[in-house]
Amino acid sequence: MLRLEGVSAGYGPAPVVQGVDLAVERGECVALLGPNGAGKSTLMSAITGTIEHRSGRIVFDGDDLALLPSHRIVARGVALVPEGRRVFAPLAVEDNLRLGAVRLRGGAAALAERFAFVYRFLPRLAERRTQAAGTLSGGEQQMLAIGRALMSAPRLLLLDEPFLGLAPLVVAEIRRTLERLRETGLTLLVVEQKLDIALPFASRAYVLIKGRIALHDSTERIAQREDLTNLYFALAAAHA
Amino acid sequence: MRDLLELAVSASATGCVYALLALAYLVMIRPTGIINFAVGEWAMVGAFGAFLAVTKVELPYPVGVAAVLACMFVVGWATERIAVRPLVRAGAPLLAPILALLGMLVVFRESVALAFGPDPYPVPYPLGFGRLELGPLAGSYQSFFIIGTTLATFALAWLFFERTLAGKCFAAVAIDRRAAALVGIDRTRVAALSFAAGAVIAALAGLLVGPNVSAHYLMGVPLAIQGFTALVIGGVGRVEGALLGGLLLAFAEQLTARYAPLPPGYAQGVPLALLMLFLLVRPTGLLAERGARA
Numbered sequence: 427m428l429r430l431e432g433v434s435a436g437y438g439p440a441p442v443v444q445g446v447d448l449a450v451e452r453g454e455c456v457a458l459l460g461p462n463g464a465g466k467s468t469l470m471s472a473i474t475g476t477i478e479h480r481s482g483r484i485v486f487d488g489d490d491l492a493l494l495p496s497h498r499i500v501a502r503g504v505a506l507v508p509e510g511r512r513v514f515a516p517l518a519v520e521d522n523l524r525l526g527a528v529r530l531r532g533g534a535a536a537l538a539e540r541f542a543f544v545y546r547f548l549p550r551l552a553e554r555r556t557q558a559a560g561t562l563s564g565g566e567q568q569m570l571a572i573g574r575a576l577m578s579a580p581r582l583l584l585l586d587e588p589f590l591g592l593a594p595l596v597v598a599e600i601r602r603t604l605e606r607l608r609e610t611g612l613t614l615l616v617v618e619q620k621l622d623i624a625l626p627f628a629s630r631a632y633v634l635i636k637g638r639i640a641l642h643d644s645t646e647r648i649a650q651r652e653d654l655t656n657l658y659f660a661l662a663a664a665h666a
Numbered sequence: 667m668r669d670l671l672e673l674a675v676s677a678s679a680t681g682c683v684y685a686l687l688a689l690a691y692l693v694m695i696r697p698t699g700i701i702n703f704a705v706g707e708w709a710m711v712g713a714f715g716a717f718l719a720v721t722k723v724e725l726p727y728p729v730g731v732a733a734v735l736a737c738m739f740v741v742g743w744a745t746e747r748i749a750v751r752p753l754v755r756a757g758a759p760l761l762a763p764i765l766a767l768l769g770m771l772v773v774f775r776e777s778v779a780l781a782f783g784p785d786p787y788p789v790p791y792p793l794g795f796g797r798l799e800l801g802p803l804a805g806s807y808q809s810f811f812i813i814g815t816t817l818a819t820f821a822l823a824w825l826f827f828e829r830t831l832a833g834k835c836f837a838a839v840a841i842d843r844r845a846a847a848l849v850g851i852d853r854t855r856v857a858a859l860s861f862a863a864g865a866v867i868a869a870l871a872g873l874l875v876g877p878n879v880s881a882h883y884l885m886g887v888p889l890a891i892q893g894f895t896a897l898v899i900g901g902v903g904r905v906e907g908a909l910l911g912g913l914l915l916a917f918a919e920q921l922t923a924r925y926a927p928l929p930p931g932y933a934q935g936v937p938l939a940l941l942m943l944f945l946l947v948r949p950t951g952l953l954a955e956r957g958a959r960a
Binding site for chain 2: 474475476478495496497500501505506508512513514515516517521524525526528529574575577578
């Protein structure tokens with residue numbers, strides 16, 4: 427469904443990620459792991475077209491996303507839940523969700539169906555509909571960021587550290603929500619630092635170190651290896 | 667007392683012109699972060715446009731005004747394409763387009779100077795020249811026309827930002843550009859539209875104030891400064907702030923000119939004094955953005 431071939435990207439002429447190959451199949455949940463500063467978010471920016479410099483091929487269902495501007499990429503069915511949530515704080519929850527659907531096709535019926543879908547999976551948002559997004563708790567803001575991304579009816583949902591800074595109970599709740607979303611057939615690519623929090627339900631994982639894919643394996647096998655911090659350390663040393 | 671009420675009408679009219687200019691700044695600065703001082707020249711071009719369309723070509727006033735505003739929409743759009751977008755795309759800092767727009771300002775002014783020379787041109791009154799008394803309030807037809815048109819413009823702007831999806835998209839880009847891009851808003855289109863709207867609003871201010879001051883190629887500079895001051899007073903966060911800032915500025919100006927024991931020339935310093943005061947004491951303006959993060 428999504429295939430990255432030799433993708434490099436950065437904020438200036440010097441690339442932050444280099445020569446990344448990565449694939450996500452339809453209906454799959456894939457984790458992208460890596461320590462701080464490895465370039466995980468940069469890679470997400472490259473896929474969503476929100477970075478100045480990108481090269482290589484990013485093929486999504488036959489289209490090369492590397493040639494498209496960000497709003498066209500959303501229209502193709504790729505949505506990102508950005509790191510740090512980035513909800514529109516002064517606007518109401520409902521307005522945030524409505525803005526998530528600016529590229530949704532199919533008129534009022536499709537829009538109503540999307541709202542119903544998001545409120546079914548994230549009922550807390552329905553309760554807070556008229557509240558300003560900035561007044562929500564951190565967990566609720568994360569749910570709103572996920573809901574907003576879902577409003578565009580994506581076929582591939584990218585999540586950049588969706589559990590960061592959240593209480594364990596909230597992490598569990600969001601994880602359950604993601605699991606239920608995956609059961610609907612949604613394809614997920616989740617960026618995480620820690621595998622254990624990350625995704626027991628991810629089938630495969632890529633490990634990004636210093637802007638390059640250092641390891642690619644099933645999550646089971648990665649979990650059997652020693653703890654991930656040591657793994658990062660060892661891989662970083664190997665690539666130094 | 668009568669004197670004061672009459673002054674209130676003319677000050678409100680002047681304040682409305684400032685408010686429109688502040689609004690022109692605001693619709694551009696909110697989504698793009700770019701302050702465009704060419705609004706004064708756009709107002710000047712609007713006044714000349716009214717002279718051409720209504721006095722020269724003798725179109726009926728509403729038709730002439732609509733034609734001028736439609737042209738200004740294109741001018742604003744083109745300005746963004748020429749002076750802003752290439753620089754933003756090349757990753758230049760925000761100061762670059764601001765300077766390029768100062769260059770455009772000179773282009774606008776000198777083109778008009780070349781075409782019309784240094785003489786002032788009469789701009790038509792839509793309702794003729796006369797005096798209207800509404801109870802204790804009295805003023806020229808034009809004053810009431812300016813107030814009415816401005817209030818209608820602000821009502822439309824408010825409805826646009828609060829009630830339409832396009833307005834929400836503007837707000838989203840203003841709040842968080844990256845998040846706006848991620849939900850699929852085309853930021854380049856929002857930027858071009860904001861410049862087009864800014865040009866239309868500025869031109870409207872110019873053709874409203876035109877009959878009182880006549881169209882002249884140098885009329886833009888004071889308008890740009892007063893509109894900017896009104897914007898600073900009211901704050902860039904909200905549409906209502908522009909209206910409030912414009913009215914406060916005009917009242918401060920006219921009350922000092924009328925009642926303060928200052929030599930006549932000094933009253934002209936009022937906007938600059940207010941500008942400095944607000945930049946020092948309350949740089950966010952009177953009306954802060956709702957729910958804005960610090």
